[in-house]
Amino acid sequence: MTRFQVTIDCADPDRLARFWAGALGYKPEDPPAGFATWKEYWRDVGVPEEELDDRVDSIVDPEGTGPRIWFQQVPESKTVKNRLHFDVRASGGRGLPPEMRREQVRAEVDRLVGAGATVLRVLDEPGIDHYAVTMHDPEGNEFCVT
CATH class of the missing domain: 3.10.180.10 (2,3-Dihydroxybiphenyl 1,2-Dioxygenase, domain 1)
Structure with missing residues (x-):
């Protein structure tokens, strides 16, 4: 079976991740094993301090069957109808x-x-x-x- 994630371009990942978690019965993705927070994980892998925050940008199906959904912050705004929904x-x-x-x-x-x-x-x-x-x-x- 091929595993995949759905990526949604957006302006505010935290806002959309929380909206869609509630809409779909998903939950914010837990940080990797051994880390209490995503901020701690990203700091450990070398992300600069000024880029770290505690916002949610990925959600997962708590049952583990649905795809992971990642909300990717992009600079441009939505301009046309979605091709996928x-x-x-x-x-x-x-x-x-x-x-x-x-x-x-x-x-x-x-x-x-x-x-x-x-x-x-x-x-x-x-x-x-x-x-x-x-x-x-x-x-x-x-x-x-x-």
Whole structure:
């Protein structure tokens, strides 16, 4: 099996890492064995003191099954629509009645809005057994709640 991480370019790694940890049920990544903090680790490998801080920039699935996600600080801002996005699956699946799935998606949308996301549009066309909400994370990256 090929292991991979997802890297997200951003302006504020700590803010996005904490948002997505909450959104996905992930947790901030622990420092390497033998180090109490990432700052201690980076100092040990020679990162200059003025570049050290205690911000979170990577998150991991506490179960160890999902990919590591690293939030890479970049100088340029987001300018176009994402070519890749997360789908946060909150509906419970097609085995549930449509209205129950909508309620669960709405509840997750409300939770994520409280964490800093914004609603872009609701995908709910008559006659289609699908309900989803397209959102923006705190830096404007698109994602869906389905």
